[in-house]
Amino acid sequence: MTSLRRNREFNLLWGSQSLSDLGDGVASLALALLVPAETGSAVSAGLAGTLSHVARLAFRLPAGVLVDRIDRRRVMVACDLVRLTGFAALALAVFAGRAGFLLIVVVAVVDAAAGALFGTAEDAALRSIVPVAQLPAAVARNEARSYGASLAGPPLGGFLFGLGHAVPFLGNAVSSVVSVVAVLLIRKPLQGKIEKPQPYGAAFAEGFRFVFANAFLRAVLLVAVPLNFAVGGILFTVIVALQQNGTPPAIIGLTETIVAAGGLLGALCAPAIQSRLSLPALTRAICWTAAALLAVSALLVPGVAAAIPLGLTVFLGPACNAALFGAQAAITPDRLQGRVISIVMVVATSMAAAAPILAGVVVAAWSAPAAILLFAAAVVVSAVTATFSRGIRQAAASALAPVRS
Known part of the structure; x- marks a missing residue:
C-alpha cells in the first residue's frame, strides 16, 4: 500500500487546502478589521461575523445532498471560483475606497456558504483517494492542517492588513487559484457512480436514517456533542474569568494560542497514538482523560494556567477524531458520504453554539469554577458512551472492511 506521503492525489488536495485554510484565516481576521475601519462600528463587525457563521451552518445540510448528486470535482472548482470572484471584487473595492458594509457582508456570507459546500465535498471525496486503512491517518493530517492555519492565519492576516487593507483579500484570492489548479490535477475520480x-427531502431523509439507524454513528454523536460543547464552553469561561480578573488582552489571547498549539501537536502525534490503541480503548482513554483534565481547569481559573489542561484535552482530540471519523468514512457508502458527513457535523457542533451563553449565565450566578465543572461533567457522558457503547466495539471490527457503494 502506498503511504500517504507518496499518495499524489491526497498530497495535491492536502497541500492546496493547507494554503487555502491559511488564506481563510488571513481573510477572516482581515474582514473583522475591515468592517470597523470602514464603518467605525464594532457592532457592525459582530453582525458580519454572526451572519457568516449562520450561513456556514445553514449551508451544511443542503451541501451534503448536493455533493452526493453532483460531480464533487465540479462542486469544489465552482466553490473556489465563487470565492475567488468575491475576494477579488472586495480587494478592488477596498483599493477604490468603495468597500461598503453591504459588500463586505455579501462577500463574507458567500465565502462561508462556498466554504461549507467545498469542505463537505472534500471530506466526502477523501474515501475515493485514500485507502480505507489509511483514512484515520488522513483525517489526522487534515486536522493538523486546520490547527496550523488557525495558529498562523490571524497573525499573518494582521501583518498583511497593516501593509494594505486589500492585501489579505488578494492573498486569499490567490489561494483559491492554487486550489482550483490542484483539484483539476487530481487524476482519480472523487466519487463513485452518481x-x-x-427529491431533496427524500435524499436528506435517506442520509438521516442511515446516521441514526447505525449504532456506531449514534455513538459518535454521543461522544462528539458533549466534547465540543465542553471545550467551547470552558474556553469561553476561562476568557471571561481572565477579563474579570483584569488580565491584559495580550495575555488573554495566549489562552487561545495554547489551545490551538495543543490541537496542532495532537494532530501530529495522532497516528502514533492510534497505532498503540484499538478504537474502543483509544476512545475510552481519551474521553475519561479529557473529563479529568477539564475538571483540573476549575482549580486553576482565573489564571492563564487554566488553559493548559484545556490545551492537553485538545491535544487528545485529533487522535479521537481521526479514529472515529476515519471509521465513519470507512463504513459509509460513497453515495451517502456527503449527507452523512453534513448531518454528523451539524449535530456534533449544534450544542457548542449554546455553550458561551450557558457559561455566561453560570459564571454570573455562581462562579467560573462552577461553570468549568459543569462542562467537565458533560464530558463524562462522552466517556460513559465510549465505555459501554456496543456500536464503537462493533466498529472496531468492521471499520477497516470496505463497504459496497
Missing part, C-alpha cells in the same frame, strides 16, 4: 437524483 445515482439518479432524488
